[in-house]
Every structure is written in structure tokens, then in C-alpha cells.
Amino acid sequence: xxxxxxxxxxxxxxxxxxxxxxxxxxxxxxxxxxxxxxxxxxxxxxxxxxxxxxxxxxxxxxxxxxxxxxxxxxxxxxxxxxxxxxxxxxxxxxxxxxxxxxxxxxxxxxxxxxxxxxxxxxxxxxxxxxxxxxxxxxxxxxxxxxxxxxxxxxxxxxxxxxxxxxxxxxxxxxxxxxxxxxxxxxxxxxxxxxxxxxxxxxxxxxxxxxxxxxxxxxxxxxxxxxxxxxxxxxxxxxxxxxxxxxxxxxxxxxxxxxxxxxxxxxxxxxxxxxxxxxxxxxxxxxx
Numbered sequence: 001x002x003x004x005x006x007x008x009x010x011x012x013x014x015x016x017x018x019x020x021x022x023x024x025x026x027x028x029x030x031x032x033x034x035x036x037x038x039x040x041x042x043x044x045x046x047x048x049x050x051x052x053x054x055x056x057x058x059x060x061x062x063x064x065x066x067x068x069x070x071x072x073x074x075x076x077x078x079x080x081x082x083x084x085x086x087x088x089x090x091x092x093x094x095x096x097x098x099x100x101x102x103x104x105x106x107x108x109x110x111x112x113x114x115x116x117x118x119x120x121x122x123x124x125x126x127x128x129x130x131x132x133x134x135x136x137x138x139x140x141x142x143x144x145x146x147x148x149x150x151x152x153x154x155x156x157x158x159x160x161x162x163x164x165x166x167x168x169x170x171x172x173x174x175x176x177x178x179x180x181x182x183x184x185x186x187x188x189x190x191x192x193x194x195x196x197x198x199x200x201x202x203x204x205x206x207x208x209x210x211x212x213x214x215x216x217x218x219x220x221x222x223x224x225x226x227x228x229x230x231x232x233x234x235x236x237x238x239x240x241x242x243x244x245x246x247x248x249x250x251x252x253x254x255x256x257x258x259x260x261x262x263x264x265x266x267x268x269x270x271x272x273x274x275x276x277x278x279x280x281x282x283x284x285x286x287x
Contacts, residue, residue, distance in 0.1 A: 007033060059101045059160050061109075063089045067168035071125075074112035075154075075164065079103025086112065089166060107157040113150045119143040122171045126200060129154050130163045135195060135224065135262055138202045140215060144174055155204050171217070178219055180212045180273050183243065187280040188236060192227040192254070194277060196269075221269040223277070224262050225252055232256045235282045240265070243274040253282070 007029050015026040022030075061077065073089040081103045101107050109129070116125060125142040137155060141148050155162060184207065186192050193205035198214035198221050205226055214221060225238055236254040241247060249272065252265035269275065 009033075058103075059105055059107050059157050059162070061087055061099050061101070061162050061164060062096050063087070063092070063099075063164040063166075064094060064096045065089060065092045065166045066094055068092075068166060069117070071114075071116045071166075073114050073116075073127075073166055076110050076112055076151075077101050078108045078110075080106065089164060105158055105160075107162075108153060109155050109157060109162055110151055110153045111148050114141070114148050116142055116147075119168075122173055122175075124169050124171065124175060126165075126167045126169045128165045131155050131157055132161050135205070136202060137195075137204050138200055140169075140175060140200050145177065146213075153204070176216050177213045178216055180214070180221060180269075180275060181243075182210050182212070183276045184209055185276065185278045187278065190227055190229065190232065190236065192225060192236070192238065192279050194238070195224045195226075197222045197224065219271050221272075222264060222267075223250070223252070223269060224264050225254060225279075226259075226261050226263065227254050228259045229254055229256045230259060236279055237282050238265075238277060238279040240269060241276045241278070242272050243276045249275070254279075 012026075012030055012033060014020075015022045015030070061075070063075075068091050071090065075087045075089060076084050077087065078084040079101060083102070085102055087099055114125075119125070119142045123143060124140045124145060127139045127141065127148065128136055129138075130136040139148060154164075182194075182196070184194065186207065191207060193207045195205045196203055196210075196212060196214070198212070199218035201212070201214040203210065203212070205224075212221065223238075223240060227236065229236065233256050235256050238252045238254065240249045240251075242249055249269060250265040250267040252263055254260045254263060
């Protein structure tokens with residue numbers, strides 16, 4: 001074979017046609033054509049691969065850790081096709097790592113068992129996830145707080161990116177869970193979802209009843225809504241009541257003719273343990 005001749009798949013196949021006896025050199029060409037698991041990509045190959053990945057339409061995870069030593073945090077990503085992937089988040093020296101997902105959106109992101117060191121004093125682990133540049137979900141865990149359960153669904157990624165940050169935080173006292181029961185009543189045919197935000201705690205968007213696990217770092221909650229009203233000509237009002245005395249606490253308006261994302265009433269739900277959310281078309285809600 002001439003020095004500059006390219007060995008193609010088709011050429012390799014000709015060496016093993018019926019009746020032929022491949023030579024030592026031809027077997028060597030076949031072996032060299034393969035890439036073995038222990039082979040290291042050259043800089044040029046890495047750059048080419050990175051450029052090809054950047055052109056993909058696949059989603060990806062960005063993750064970083066702070067003040068983390070030996071802890072490991074497995075994150076499982078499942079798509080509507082193919083096998084699940086596991087990304088182990090560990091010490092990153094505060095450098096953001098990027099990994100691509102297999103398959104196509106939507107991607108469901110959940111946890112496996114978090115094996116963490118015992119925390120002393122007032123230290124806690126803080127987990128923060130963000131979809132694209134939108135709403136975040138947050139949790140504290142470790143020390144006296146419950147661990148992150150296995151198969152805990154963090155988010156569903158409809159588009160491209162999820163960012164995950166895990167840190168080891170030091171507070172000035174022990175932190176305890178607070179629980180507020182939310183009853184959700186949707187009187188429209190539109191899918192309306194809500195999410196609650198507290199200090200170091202927030203949940204993913206849901207459309208059902210729930211009980212919070214927010215913290216006594218600050219006994220408050222802010223409510224956000226999202227709903228696609230692109231084909232709707234009426235606005236929708238979502239009102240929160242104190243279920244114990246039926247007192248109206250706050251109202252948010254969803255605008256017709258558009259997608260409503262992260263809509264808030266601009267008020268704080270403070271110290272309430274039993275609340276009810278009612279969503280209805282504005283003309284009906286005001287009757």
C-alpha cells in the first residue's frame with residue numbers, strides 16, 4: 001500500500017473476500033482501523049468531536065460543585081428513546097462541566113442514592129437545578145434534614161439545558177422542615193401548573209395537590225404559575241385562600257393570547273399551613 005493511500009471500509013472488505021488469504025500487513029491495517037477503548041483521542045480529534053457535538057440538537061447538563069470533597073451525586077437522565085444515562089457529580093474545583101444527553105427531548109432528570117459524608121454543626125448540602133435560564137428547584141439535605149430520596153424527579157427538560165449546582169453550606173443554626181398543605185382547584189380546561197419558592201427551597205411545576213417541605217430559615221412561600229393561553233381569549237385568575245378561615249391571600253392574572261411563564265401575584269404567603277389555590281376564567285372568578 002502506498003504511504004498516502006487511505007484505507008477505506010470497502011478496501012478492507014476486499015482483503016477477506018472468499019478465496020483470499022489476508023496478509024499480516026492487511027490484518028494490521030484492519031486492527032489499526034478500529035478504535036479501542038483505551039485509545040486516547042488526539043487534540044485534533046477532540047476538537048473535531050467537540051465541534052460536531054456543538055452542532056447536535058441534543059440537550060446537555062452543566063454542573064459544578066463548591067466545597068465538596070469526597071461526595072458523589074449520581075444524576076440519571078432518561079429520554080423517550082434509548083437507555084438512561086448516569087452522570088456522577090463530584091468535586092469539580094468550581095469549574096463547570098458539560099455533558100451531552102443521548103436521545104431527544106423531553107429528558108427526565110432524577111437522582112440515584114446520594115452517598116455523602118456526615119455533616120457536623122450547622123453544615124448542609126444545597127442542591128440547585130435550573131432549566132435553561134428559567135425557574136429553579138432547590139433543596140437542602142444532610143445533617144438533621146432528610147436525604148434526597150433515590151429516584152427523586154428533579155425536573156423535566158423540554159428544550160436543551162439543565163444546570164445543577166451542589167454546595168456545602170454553613171448556617172448559624174439547625175434548620176427544620178415546615179409543611180404547608182396546598183389544595184389545587186382548576187375550574188378551566190387549560191393545563192395550569194404552579195410552583196412554590198421559599199428560602200433555599202422550591203419545587204418543580206405541578207398541577208395537583210401537594211405538601212411543602214420548606215424551611216424555617218424563612219417561613220414564607222411565593223407562588224408562580226405557568227399556562228399556555230395562546231388560543232384563549234379570556235384571562236384566568238388564580239387566587240390563593242387560607243383554607244382554615246377562607247380568607248383571600250393573593251391573586252395572579254394569566255394573560256390571554258400568549259404563553260404565561262413564571263407569573264407571580266407579587267405577594268408572599270407567610271406562616272400559612274393550609275391553603276387552597278383556585279383558578280378560573282376572570283369573568284367567572286369575579287362573579
